[in-house]
Amino acid sequence: AQSVAQPEDQVNVAEGNPLTVKCTYSVSGNPYLFWYVQYPNRGLQFLLKYITGDNLVKGSYGFEAEFNKSQTSFHLKKPSALVSDSALYFCAVRDIKLEGTYKYIFGTGTRLKVLA
Amino acid sequence: DGGITQSPKYLFRKEGQNVTLSCEQNLNHDAMYWYRQDPGQGLRLIYYSQIVNDFQKGDIAEGYSVSREKKESFPLTVTSAQKNPTAFYLCASTPKKHPPNEQFFGPGTRLTVL
Numbered sequence: 001a002q003s004v005a006q007p008e009d010q011v012n013v014a015e016g017n018p019l020t021v022k023c024t025y026s027v028s029g030n031p032y033l034f035w036y037v038q039y040p041n042r043g044l045q046f047l048l049k050y051i052t053g054d055n056l057v058k059g060s061y062g063f064e065a066e067f068n069k070s071q072t073s074f075h076l077k078k079p080s081a082l083v084s085d086s087a088l089y090f091c092a093v094r095d096i097k098l099e100g101t102y103k104y105i106f107g108t109g110t111r112l113k114v115l116a
Numbered sequence: 117d118g119g120i121t122q123s124p125k126y127l128f129r130k131e132g133q134n135v136t137l138s139c140e141q142n143l144n145h146d147a148m149y150w151y152r153q154d155p156g157q158g159l160r161l162i163y164y165s166q167i168v169n170d171f172q173k174g175d176i177a178e179g180y181s182v183s184r185e186k187k188e189s190f191p192l193t194v195t196s197a198q199k200n201p202t203a204f205y206l207c208a209s210t211p212k213k214h215p216p217n218e219q220f221f222g223p224g225t226r227l228t229v230l
Contacts, residue, residue, distance in 0.1 A: 009156070032215060036221075042223060043122075043223045043224050044208075046220070092219075102210060103161065104219060107158060108156065108157065109158050
């Protein structure tokens, strides 16, 4: 079965420092991976996705993610963190267990706190 | 202006009452989803629908019901059989494409049982 894991409940980083939010996945077949951000009492906003092609995916708000097939990881990164990046981040994978089934599986989320 | 809307934003319910959460999208998406979010547990899938007049149970469907009579609408009813309904509910949609698209999320409804 497809799954994603976010091993860190919370990540703290100083403003201006690089940030990494980790995600590992387990899929059969080609992985379709996504990152979302959620601000308090709001819906999720899409950041970026990996479907195929370049292993480094660039997304919204200066975020990028590196797809690593050998390590089955899809870590979210940003070169210089902003206080406004503080939010809850979710990694997700599209479940391809059944032909034509459009289900998505989410990790448990990582709270990012950027300290001024 | 395309998007996905949920109403109401906040909802209070007495124990034993059924309540219906609204989800509407004007993105012409085929697939729609309902998730429940509790602190520290991420998103859990309640129901999803890939086409009008058809829907499937997700991982935590007990105590919930849905309908999909129109492509743009996917209301969720939280019944009195749901033991602990206080949570944040999120609706999402996506087009049925390959390779797959990201999901588009509504702003959420926070349900509190008094």
